[in-house]
């Protein structure tokens with residue numbers, strides 16, 4: 448399993464897509480620095496806000512693309528047949544893909560986070576800790592989206608799965624706004640709809656710490672714990688469901 | 700002892716939900732006795748590859764059962780097999796050596812002399828010179844040969860080869876035939892599908908004949924040949940029972 452993970456990681460590391468996204472994100476982080484230097488008073492704020500948003504977008508795009516294309520491509524090219532004939536259960540192959548995604552995004556997160564950190568002038572200790580936590584949470588979110596992408600790709604075509612998992616990511620932030628509008632518009636059963644939506648989408652809006660304001664004061668430990676539990680819960684649930692579906696999938 | 704016992708498997712494919720399913724395997728039963736070479740023959744589209752896919756649980760039969768050993772688990776069964784797919788599609792970003800290493804590790808073999816074993820199988824398929832080349836730079840015949848090396852790498856007891864001779868030049872064909880002949884001296888079991896009846900005649904003492912999704916014969920090769928001097932003639936006579944129809 449570890450071996451499989453490593454092989455996949457190597458392949459994707461060589462892949463142009465990964466390098467391009469990383470390069471764009473890098474530019475974005477630098478760009479946020481440029482923006483920051485334009486308005487002097489708001490400098491720190493702009494750098495951090497834009498930079499963190501850029502990092503999240505980059506990681507989520509890598510996660511979506513990797514999760515929806517790796518397994519699907521391997522099935523499409525029939526290269527998976529010889530792997531399936533080896534004495535490893537199918538779920539381990541899935542976990543192998545997830546593992547490679549975790550490694551890839553970890554490397555991307557480290558590179559981007561360090562780059563952005565260099566642009567922040569005189570960060571104090573508390574800010575640095577919060578900054579690290581924010582990056583970890585962004586990383587976790589990308590893994591959640593990755594596991595959902597993998598789940599969708601077991602049953603759907605790669606492009607469709609890609610679009611769908613990006614949608615899940617967007618929805619995970621905007622369900623709260625959806626609720627707000629539903630209440631404003633006095634739609635019937637808005638509560639029930641909201642409960643339903645919160646059940647089928649992760650609730651990233653609850654730990655959206657990608658802004659300077661948040662990072663200046665300490666992140667609440669119980670919020671942090673909730674963010675971790677929520678993410679791990681989603682990853683476990685998606686991977687479990689994906690394994691169940693993949694176990695019975697016919698590879699023709 | 701039988702390594703595999705297939706009883707009455709049926710399989711239909713439904714390419715799209717609105718289309719009528721086509722039954723590819725209608726009734727396939729056979730046994731694979733240990734230590735024998737078994738040839739799986741039949742015309743194009745008879746269902747040979749589909750049978751092998753059922754055996755390896757890439758797909759699941761609609762009806763019928765497949766029993767491994769004396770009720771071995773499927774994972775346990777897979778520890779002892781080597782498999783060569785019909786078409787040699789492998790992770791092309793790996794080199795020959797990395798590819799073998801991957802399969803060595805995945806096979807979960809307890810032995811630890813990979814370098815030695817890899818050199819051995821590479822020599823066997825005459826690919827030692829290309830071991831550090833990426834698979835995407837391999838020719839079709841080389842891919843077929845590295846595929847065979849892959850199936851042999853972890854000392855399998857049971858080889859499943861789906862058309863091992865396809866895509867090979869005459870030299871390659873002779874090479875593979877010689878490898879198989881050498882394997883015959885060991886206790887290995889081989890199930891191979893092929894269209895080359897002379898090869899099957901030469902190598903396999905057992906036969907499974909599939910035609911239009913049905914298994915018509917499962918027994919020894921001499922028995923099938925009975926009144927004919929070659930397998931080719933016997934097969935022709937067998938086919939003569941049916942209206943020969945090449946619309947497939």
Ligand SMILES: Nc1ncnc2c1ncn2[C@@H]1O[C@H](COP(=O)(O)OP(=O)(O)OP(=O)(O)O)[C@@H](O)[C@H]1O
Pocket residue numbers: 699712713714723741742743744745746747748749750785
């Ligand atoms: N995924 C699939 N969907 C629909 N039909 C399929 C599928 N796979 C195979 N078939 C059909 O099943 C039949 C048997 O195919 P199979 O590949 O088992 O034949 P084969 O005996 O291996 O033939 P060949 O000698 O050409 O390799 C063919 O008619 C083929 O069209």
Ligand SMILES: [Mg+2]
Pocket residue numbers: 747748749785861
């Ligand atoms: Mg075939």
